[in-house]
Amino acid sequence: MEPRTLTLLLALALHGAAAFFAIRAFVRRAEGGERLLGLATVGALAAHAAFVVVSWRNHGVPPITALPATALVFSWLLAAGGLALRRMLGIAALPAFTSPLVLALFVAGAFTGGWPGGPGERLVGVALALHVATAVAAYVAFAIGFAAALMFLWQERALRSRRLGGSASRLPSLETLDRALHGTLLSGLPLLTTSLVLGAGWQRSAGTLGQEWLLDPKVIFGLITWAVYASILLARQALFLHGRRVAVISIAAFGVVLFTLLGTRHLL
Amino acid sequence: MTAGPSPRDTLLVVGVNHRVAPIEERELIAFRPEDLPGALGLLRERYSVRECVIVSTCNRVELYLGATELDDPVARELLLAWHREMARSLGERAYLYRGGEAARHLFEVAAGLDSMVVGETEVLGQIKDAYGLATAQGFVGPLLHSVFQRAFQVARTVRTRTGLSEGRVSVPGVAVAFARRIFEDLREKVVLVVGGGRMGRLTLENLIAEGVRSVLVANRTRERAEALAREVGGTAVPFDGMDPFLPLADIIICSTASPKPVLCGDRMRGVARQRRHRPVLILDIAVPRDVEPAVGEMDGVFLYDIDDLEEVAAENMEHRSELLEAGRELVRQELERFQAERVARDADPAIVALRERLHQLRAAELERVLRTLPGLDPQQRVAIEDMTVRLVNKILHRPMEVLREEAASGDGAPLAAALQQLFAGDHPEAPMAGEPRPPAMDRTPVRGQAGEGEAGGGD
Known part of the structure; x- marks a missing residue:
């Protein structure tokens, strides 16, 4: 079996196992579930990283020059972030909401054939690396915000239904979730802003900044994503949006992120 | 003030609880503490009720009556007498127990077995308060006194022997x-306590135990607000001027005796805006409710009334059904013991009097016969006397047996009276039918649950 196939299958299996253990731990508290989740996630991260390196070597370019392939980096960072931030944010159930997304993004990145090839698309330079890095970091922040928003709605629904037991009992308080969601918006938006500025700068230095660049669906949806999140943050600060509505709109906004990442290439 | 018990006085309970009526209906017939003297007076004046205790708690509104026989419709009308605007349908849904079934119901209520949160202890204090108030007003006579005193004992027995209290999840616990x-x-x-209800106070204590440090207290009676504020290290705020303090409160505990809502939708919309839509938890543990239900539909406002909290507490109780069954079995045993004591108390005077009367007759006749037979030696005299004693005992054996059986099944009164009338005559030591006796515990349940028709106390 080729190393690429081997690492792909291994990463798929381990991401699947991590998603299973995370959801099982959330749905019903299981003995040893935390340990199994940790092991599966670490294993998935290792296999995932190996798959990216092998693919990079095979294609000759890093997975940052085309959006679908960038999903591999995005999903790896999200898996790592989900594991690390669950303690930092005090949200033990975070992997239950991020790991299925990680699995879906990994599958999309690995199978949609969006890996660039050929020297024409080989783009090197610090500006591009920074542009992609900040964009992915912003997307990871928005993904965690998406998970926090889902958990907020889940918890709120349980509270409105007068239920104390069940899965919602393993979610943090509404305040904690709201704070986490707000934090992801506050960190994600500046990162996305930076990414857009760096992207424009990089295009300008490459001499390709012009009407054609502005009509690029990636750019258009990047700007739409920025506008949507900026509006949410602004409306929240100005009290037009609060509580459940912020959560619902944040979930919808993440749909724009996913489309930007995976769907825009179909508009080309 | 209490009239002497009538031979036909019967223990009766009519009421509604959380099982037959939701809070929005129960609150319509709830009694405020200040209503109780007037309501008791009305029942006596209009319906000739001799004894009455009104228990109006979060879970129930019940009238415990010691009264002559009441028809079902009249008994149900009693429940609604104070609340004329009440829908008749609620009166029809009211349960009605008589005699032994009524006593069983009271025992289960006092022991917390009939509460939504099985094993809760607050209800015992509430029943004691209701009993104390009725006693002070002169509405408790021998019948209600004996059955309520026994109910308090049974509650203690159930609690200590079943461990119900340990297994329970309290309403304040659910609120926290x-x-x-x-x-x-x-x-x-910041916690704002509006009103001075017992459950509100307990909830506040639980929140303080969980770390709450800022407490505001509002009460119609300023002194009460200040007293509670002093006790918990909080601040008293004016009840009529609490609007500026509402936006500060993250948790509002409402437990007033107000017949109308204290917090309405318009008021809370303004509060939510001023709070910049930060979440607020409102615990409405008053009956009638203090907060309009529409308030709970507002974004960021989480409103729970007493039914919500008790339902959750009940759901979260461990081994609920086993403990409940054990508690009910204890109540059944205690009820049997109580009824047996009453049976003995009711039947013994008739039995003793009848036996004494017949033996007096025997002794008198024996003496008269022996006077006509002077030649008998002592041994012969003793033999004759023994024969008369055996004869009387044999004659008495079957009637006594039947009398005890009838008394145990609750129907002993007519037979005892008949026997007294037939045999005791106008004997000065024999109690006559119609004399005051221990009150009756009519066993006929009008509407009961399991165990309906069990032996009731008899008179």
Whole structure:
């Protein structure tokens, strides 16, 4: 079996196992579930990283020059972030909401054939690396915000239904979730802003900044994503949006992120 | 003030609880403490009720009556007599127990077995308060006195022998659990207590135990607000001027005796805006409710009334059904013991009097016969006397047996009276039918649950 196939299958299996253990731990508290989740996630991260390196070597370019392939980096960072931030944010159930997304993004990145090839698309330079890095970091922040928003709605629904037991009992308080969601918006938006500025700068230095660049669906949806999140943050600060509505709109906004990442290439 | 018990006085309970009526209906017929003297007076004046205790708690509104026989419709009308606007349908849904079934119901209520939160202890205090108030007003006579005193004992027995209290999840506990699901850190939260209800106070104590440090207290009676504020290290705020303090409160505990809502939708919309839509938890543990239900539909407002809290507490109780069954079995045993004591108390005077009367007759006749037979030696005299004693005992054996059986099944009174009338005559030591006796515990349940028709006390 080729190393690429081997690492792909291994990463798929381990991401699947991590998603299973995370959801099982959330749905019903299981003995040893935390340990199994940790092991599966670490294993998935290792296999995932190996798959990216092998693919990079095979294609000759890093997975940052085309959006679908960038999903591999995005999903790896999200898996790592989900594991690390669950303690930092005090949200033990975070992997239950991020790991299925990680699995879906990994599958999309690995199978949609969006890996660039050929020297024409080989783009090197610090500006591009920074542009992609900040964009992915912003997307990871928005993904965690998406998970926090889902958990907020889940918890709120349980509270409105007068239920104390069940899965919602393993979610943090509404305040904690709201704070986490707000934090992801506050960190994600500046990162996305930076990414857009760096992207424009990089295009300008490459001499390709012009009407054609502005009509690029990636750019258009990047700007739409920025506008949507900026509006949410602004409306929240100005009290037009609060509580459940912020959560619902944040979930919808993440749909724009996913489309930007995976769907825009179909508009080309 | 209490009239002497009539031979036909019967223990009767008519009421509604959380099982037959939701809070929005129960609150319509709830009694405020200040209503109780007037309501008791009305029942006596209009319906000739001799004894009455009104128990009006979060879970129930019940009238315990010691009265002559009442028809079902009249008994149900009693429940609604104070609340004329009440829908008749609620009266029809009211349960009605008589005699032994009524006593069983009271025992289960006092022991917390009939509460939504099985094993809760607050109800015993509420029944004691209701009993104390009725006693002070002169509405408790021998019948209600004996059955309520026994109910308090039974409650203690059930609690200590079943461990119900240990297994329970209290209403304040549920309130705190909801608070923890909404707020990240209770130490930073401000609690506003509106009213001075017992459950509200307990909830506040639980929140303080969880770290709450800032407490505001509003009460119609300023002194009460200040007293509670002093006790918990909080601040008293004016009841009529609490609007500026509402936006500060993250948790509002309402437990007033107000017949109308204290917090309405318009008022709380303004509060939510001023709070910049930060979440607020409102615990409405008053009956009638203090907060309009529409308030709970507002974004960021989480409103729980007493039914919500008790339902959750009941659901979360461990081994609920086993403990409930054990508690009911204890109540059944205690009821049997109580009824047996009453049976003995009711039947013994008739039995003793009848036996004494016949033996007096025997002795008198024996003496008269022996006077006509002077030649008998002592041994012969003793033999004759023994024969008369055996004869009387044999004659008495079957009637006594039947009398005890009838008394045990609750139907002993007519037979005892008949026997007294037939045999005791106008004997000065024999109690006559119609004389005051221990009150009756009519066993006929009008509407009962399991165990309906069990032996009731008899007179």
